[in-house]
Amino acid sequence: MDIQQFKYGADNLGYLVYSQKSAIAIDPGASDDMIRFAAEKDLSIDMVTNTHTHADHTQGNDALVMKTNARFVDCTTLSHGQVLGLNDGTGLEVLLTPGHTMDSICFKGDGFIVTGDTLFNATVGNCFSGDLLAFFNSLTMLMALPGDTLIYAGHDYVGDALKYARIIEPNNPNLNGYAAAYNPDHVVSRLSEELLVNPYLRFNSSSMIGRLKEKNLPRETQFQRFSSVMEVF
């Protein structure tokens, strides 16, 4: 199983997850680029789905379904643990991760995860659902994945995210290395790196707890600390 990233719009990222002959398209805003890539690799795009139903993620669905034999899989009908299969017996596991929206989903593959607008490289999505506890639970589920898991997000917000991370944790020694490794042509990081730089995942770090203490913010429980980081920074 492999994954190819496609950039479209200002900063959106979509993906083809593929095996030898078949592919699943996720957030296919770059539908023409996906079709070209699939032709070059002799892949049949069998499925089209989304990380959530925001228009910038679903905008390529119709075009891709029309131009290929792909089946549209409505992401709102998927259930936790369900597997979307490729024709070599491998598949993508669906993780329901409500928070950014109530219908937000991540797709776990072989050594990587497609995270949509739930987890970005160096930041997290907005909690548009208003359910901060659900968002916290979703993010802590992702944080428990193996550290070498590659994070493939729904947007490239790395530049602004790092500026913000420097304001939140100015003394974080890991920010420079992360910034140096950033490649706008292939936007990816490992979960272990996110745990070192992404301020919204660092609610258990002593430096973040120190920052919350400086500002006299609630920090007793993990969720209080997460909420304080989300609401203040």
Ligand SMILES: [Fe+2]
């Ligand atoms: Fe979104």
